[in-house]
Amino acid sequence: xxxxxxxxxxxxxxxxxxxxxxxRAIRRGLNEIKDVDRxxxxxxxxxxxxxxxxxxxxxxxxxxxxxxxxxxAYTGEISPLMLQELCQYVILGHxxxxxxxxxxxxxVNRKVKAALAHGLxxxxxxxxxxxxxxxxxxxxxxxxxxxxxxxxxTADQVAxxxxxxxxxxxxxxxxxxxxxxxxxxxxxxxxxxxVELYGEAAAxxxxxxxxxxxxxxNIGEFMAHPDIDGAxxxxxxxxxxxxxxxxxxxxxxxR
Ligand code: 13P
Numbered sequence: 001x002x003x004x005x006x007x008x009x010x011x012x013x014x015x016x017x018x019x020x021x022x023x024r025a026i027r028r029g030l031n032e033i034k035d036v037d038r039x040x041x042x043x044x045x046x047x048x049x050x051x052x053x054x055x056x057x058x059x060x061x062x063x064x065x066x067x068x069x070x071x072x073a074y075t076g077e078i079s080p081l082m083l084q085e086l087c088q089y090v091i092l093g094h095x096x097x098x099x100x101x102x103x104x105x106x107x108v109n110r111k112v113k114a115a116l117a118h119g120l121x122x123x124x125x126x127x128x129x130x131x132x133x134x135x136x137x138x139x140x141x142x143x144x145x146x147x148x149x150x151x152x153x154t155a156d157q158v159a160x161x162x163x164x165x166x167x168x169x170x171x172x173x174x175x176x177x178x179x180x181x182x183x184x185x186x187x188x189x190x191x192x193x194x195v196e197l198y199g200e201a202a203a204x205x206x207x208x209x210x211x212x213x214x215x216x217x218n219i220g221e222f223m224a225h226p227d228i229d230g231a232x233x234x235x236x237x238x239x240x241x242x243x244x245x246x247x248x249x250x251x252x253x254x255r
Contacts, residue, residue, distance in 0.1 A: 002207050004223070004253045005162055005230040006246045007039040007123060008237025009064060009091060009211075010046075019046035022238070023053045029243035031057040036230065036250045039089050039123075040237075044078055047086045062089030062123065065097055068107075068114035080118035090115050091232070093149060094125045095168045105148035112149055116157050123162040123232065124149050125211070126190070130169035138167075142185060143193045155198040159205035163190060164232040170212025172234060179221040179228065182210045187227035216245045223252035 014022065019042050030038045039060040042050050051061055063086070067077035083090055092115065093108035108124065115122040126145040128138045142165070150158055165186050170177050186208045194203040210222050211232035222228050236245055 002205065002229045003035070003037055004249060005037040005039065005207055005209060006249050007041060007060075007062060007089070007091075007162075007164075007209070007230070007232050008242055009094070009232055009234050010040070010042045010238060011064070011096070011234060012043060013238055014042060014046060016046050016049050019043075020049055020053065022240070023050050025240045026243050027053060027057055027059060029240075030059050030246060033243075033246050033250050035254065036246065038246055041089070041091055047083075051086055060089055061087040062091060062121075063087055064091045064094065066090045066092065066111055066115060066120075068110040070114075080114045080120060083120060084118050087120070089121045089123055089162070091123045091125065091164075093145075095127055095129075095166060095171060099168075105145060108149045109151050112161075113152065116153070116160075121160065121162060123164055123209070125164045125166050125232070127164075127166040127168050127171075127212075133167065133169055138185060139189045142189045146190055146193045147197065150194075150197070153198075155202040158194060158198045158202040162207045162209060164209040164211045165190060166211035166232060172213070174213050176213035176215075176218055177210070179210075179218075179225045182222065183225035183227045186210070186225075191227065214245070216241055216248055219245050219249050220252045223249045224255075 039062050041062040070079050070081045092111045097103040112122045128141040132141045191203040207229040209230045209232045214231045214233045215236045
């Protein structure tokens with residue numbers, strides 16, 4: 001049985017003061033929801049403040065990106081050593097980083113290995129663009145992203161990962177994938193690729209989220225799909241309603 005995981009990716013939103021306000025508003029409600037992992041991923045600048053507020057809760061904390069080196073002359077970058085002191089998770093290879101900051105599969109792979117070496121749980125993002133979707137390339141693209149991002153990992157390491165399937169055309173558009181379509185990509189393409197490369201046990205154990213225009217109104221549909229283990233939530237994680245979303249997710253999986 002895979003434990004569901006709901007994560008809020010705040011992206012480049014919230015000052016420290018705003019982050020503190022939001023966390024104060026949601027932490028009790030989030031903490032009370034059992035049997036699912038709940039994770040907040042604020043911007044780097046708010047990590048320390050949010051960490052303090054989450055002490056004595058079961059709510060996890062994650063960063064949104066990371067360099068693979070521990071330290072050195074990489075102006076503006078944040079290392080796994082630095083994140084180790086602050087959080088347990090790190091989002092890697094988000095499509096916005098691939099699109100706007102030129103992140104390649106190779107860079108994502110280095111980051112995944114560095115995160116694992118430092119005890120951080122990577123949330124590895126994959127997903128096809130609208131053009132790739134229209135061209136019928138979803139399976140090829142997503143399978144290659146999975147293969148490249150996880151290259152060189154052991155089956156045990158793969159089993160401990162979180163993967164987020166985020167079709168780029170569904171992010172921030174209000175146009176979510178259907179649960180059936182997302183579940184098929186996750187079950188057939190993502191788990192299928194992992195079965196081939198790392199074996200049945202790793203493919204069964206790895207947790208895979210859906211991401212892209214998830215709201216309290218549609219989360220139930222996604223969670224009802226047996227191959228979908230949670231969600232990576234953008235816009236809807238910036239408001240107190242995120243608690244409702246996580247509650248609905250937990251209730252749906254408990255059925
Ligand atoms: P939205 O939920 O705003 O569509 O963003 C999804 C996402 O990119 C999460 O990483």
